[in-house]
Amino acid sequence: MANARHEMIRKLIETHDVSTQEMLRDLLAQNGFSVTQATISRDIRQLRLRKRRTASGLSCYAKAPAAPAAPANLLTDVVVKIDYAINIVAVNCHAGSAPAACAVLDRMQLPDVVGTIAGDDTIFILTRSEISAKQLITLLESQIWG
Numbered sequence: 001m002a003n004a005r006h007e008m009i010r011k012l013i014e015t016h017d018v019s020t021q022e023m024l025r026d027l028l029a030q031n032g033f034s035v036t037q038a039t040i041s042r043d044i045r046q047l048r049l050r051k052r053r054t055a056s057g058l059s060c061y062a063k064a065p066a067a068p069a070a071p072a073n074l075l076t077d078v079v080v081k082i083d084y085a086i087n088i089v090a091v092n093c094h095a096g097s098a099p100a101a102c103a104v105l106d107r108m109q110l111p112d113v114v115g116t117i118a119g120d121d122t123i124f125i126l127t128r129s130e131i132s133a134k135q136l137i138t139l140l141e142s143q144i145w146g
Helices: 002-015 021-030 037-046 070-078 098-107 130-145
Strands: 050-053 059-062 079-085 088-093 113-118 122-127
Touching: 002 021, 002 037, 002 059, 021 037, 050 130, 070 079, 070 098, 070 130, 079 130, 088 098, 088 130, 098 113, 098 122, 122 130
Parallel strands: 050 079
Antiparallel strands: 050 059, 079 088, 088 122, 113 122
C-alpha cells in the first residue's frame, strides 16, 4: 500500500502546487488514499521531499534530484526549506545538521553574502540587499535541488 501511495504522492507533486500536508492529504483522499497527518509526514520524510519556491512565489513540495551537484551533496541531504525576509535568507535543515551545512555554504563563497550563522537546524545568511537574498535563493535551489 505504501508503494502505491508513494507513487501517487510523486504524481501529485508533479501535477499540483502542493504547499501543505493538509493539501496533500486532501489530494490523496480524492485519489482513494485515506491517510493521517502522521502518515503524510512520514511519507514526506521517506520520499525526501523538499519545499521549493515556484515561479509564482509559493513554497511547494518537490522531489530531491537523483544526482546532486558535487558541492551540494551534503546540502541535498540535509536542507529542508529555504526562504527569506528582506535581506536575510533562512535555510532550514534536519535537526543537528545546520553547522555542517553552514560550513559547506561558507566554503562556496556565495556572492553578496555578509555572513552566516548556524543553530541546530537553521542557518541565517545575511545578504547585502533583498535582491541579493532572492538571487541567493535561486542559486541555492538550483545547486541543491537541480
